[in-house]
Amino acid sequence: MAEMNRGAARWQDELYDLLRRNKITQFAYVPDAGHRILIDRSLADPGAQSVALTTEEEGVALLAGADLGGARGVLLMQSSGTGNCVNMLSLMKGGHFPLLTLVSMRGDFGEGNPWQYPMGQAVEPVLRAMGVICLRIERPEEVIPTVEGALTMVFQGGNAVAVLLTQRLLGAKAF
Amino acid sequence: MATYPQGVDMAAAIAAGFILDRREAVPMLIGRHEDFLFVTGLAGTARDIAALTHDGAHIYTMAGAMGGAAMIGLGLALARPDKRVLVATGDGELLMNVGALATIAVLNPPNLAIVCVDNGHYGETGYQKSHTSLGVDLEKIAAGCGITRTRTVSKESDLASGARLLREGNGTAFVVLRVKPDDPPPYKRNLDPAACRIRFRAALLAAG
Numbered sequence: 001m002a003e004m005n006r007g008a009a010r011w012q013d014e015l016y017d018l019l020r021r022n023k024i025t026q027f028a029y030v031p032d033a034g035h036r037i038l039i040d041r042s043l044a045d046p047g048a049q050s051v052a053l054t055t056e057e058e059g060v061a062l063l064a065g066a067d068l069g070g071a072r073g074v075l076l077m078q079s080s081g082t083g084n085c086v087n088m089l090s091l092m093k094g095g096h097f098p099l100l101t102l103v104s105m106r107g108d109f110g111e112g113n114p115w116q117y118p119m120g121q122a123v124e125p126v127l128r129a130m131g132v133i134c135l136r137i138e139r140p141e142e143v144i145p146t147v148e149g150a151l152t153m154v155f156q157g158g159n160a161v162a163v164l165l166t167q168r169l170l171g172a173k174a175f
Numbered sequence: 176m177a178t179y180p181q182g183v184d185m186a187a188a189i190a191a192g193f194i195l196d197r198r199e200a201v202p203m204l205i206g207r208h209e210d211f212l213f214v215t216g217l218a219g220t221a222r223d224i225a226a227l228t229h230d231g232a233h234i235y236t237m238a239g240a241m242g243g244a245a246m247i248g249l250g251l252a253l254a255r256p257d258k259r260v261l262v263a264t265g266d267g268e269l270l271m272n273v274g275a276l277a278t279i280a281v282l283n284p285p286n287l288a289i290v291c292v293d294n295g296h297y298g299e300t301g302y303q304k305s306h307t308s309l310g311v312d313l314e315k316i317a318a319g320c321g322i323t324r325t326r327t328v329s330k331e332s333d334l335a336s337g338a339r340l341l342r343e344g345n346g347t348a349f350v351v352l353r354v355k356p357d358d359p360p361p362y363k364r365n366l367d368p369a370a371c372r373i374r375f376r377a378a379l380l381a382a383g
Binding site: 025026049051052053054055057058059060061062063064065066067068069070071073087088090091094095096097 | 372
């Protein structure tokens with residue numbers, strides 16, 4: 001576990017730097033252990049705006065507003081939160097707003113909590129139904145190249161993209 | 176005798192303090208609309224602001240994705256601290272995602288103001304009563320979230336202080352504009368969310 005956390009710390013720090021190099025300034029999130037380092041870095045960064053949400057759909061709307069003002073953001077959430085976003089994704093699809101979201105997965109590989117399966121297994125079909133492209137990451141070395149690709153797809157390609165940080169990558173939470 | 180939307184008990188609404196005419200009160204509260212970037216909710220407030228601005232390039236009106244207006248306003252206000260952002264939305268739209276007030280209060284951007292045009296009803300769907308006709312007080316909710324600059328404007332003599340609050344920059348402002356449950360201006364605005372995004376960005380980002 002400690003070994004895994006050190007590995008996660010390394011790619012999460014690189015990931016934060018990558019996002020900031022790509023002019024991401026608004027970091028919106030419902031707190032989640034899988035995004036801990038990104039959240040803490042955004043809180044400590046005077047050049048970033050760290051926005052704690054009460055529900056994930058607030059973050060979708062926030063990022064539409066950021067885009068109207070010419071700024072870029074990212075939504076950090078757990079897989080269960082994708083379900084809270086569904087109707088608000090109408091705004092992104094209908095308005096052709098760019099959307100980058102990083103989703104820490106539950107309810108997939110190695111999950112021990114039965115409550116996490118219904119939404120965890122529905123993440124990809126639900127997001128795809130709302131026009132969001134899903135990219136899965138299973139290994140630490142895939143994180144940076146995948147998010148680099150996602151950044152281009154979102155902010156140059158004009159798409160909504162969810163990067164799914166799977167439980168093979170993050171490790172399943174012990175119960 | 177005045178005609179009212181079908182199903183509205185106007186005498187009861189007026190007795191409960193929903194008195195002002197939105198077609199007069201919204202323009203009076205806002206004043207010079209060119210001073211703001213606008214995000215609006217659906218239906219009523221979208222028509223109020225589209226009529227006020229002739230569907231200007233400084234407004235983004237919604238016709239779906241209910242519950243998003245206040246947070247779009249927050250994202251825009253954080254992106255553009257050099258501009259004043261005014262969210263105009265209805266009681267039903269705000270109630271759908273009322274937690275947004277908590278999120279906004281924590282950040283308290285000084286260039287953001289929220290006007291809730293509260294008619295106590297879901298006007299677009301047949302004037303069913305909303306929670307604000309049944310005892311829920313959105314100003315108290317906003318204040319309870321920690322927004323310190325709040326007002327309820329329910330009569331003409333309140334309008335001037337409400338208007339001042341929207342233009343002060345000491346923290347996020349929240350104004351409940353209580354109006355009678357009557358129809359908004361019949362303005363036909365652009366309903367294409369992608370075209371309106373491009374229009375808004377082109378005007379704002381070209382202006383610097």
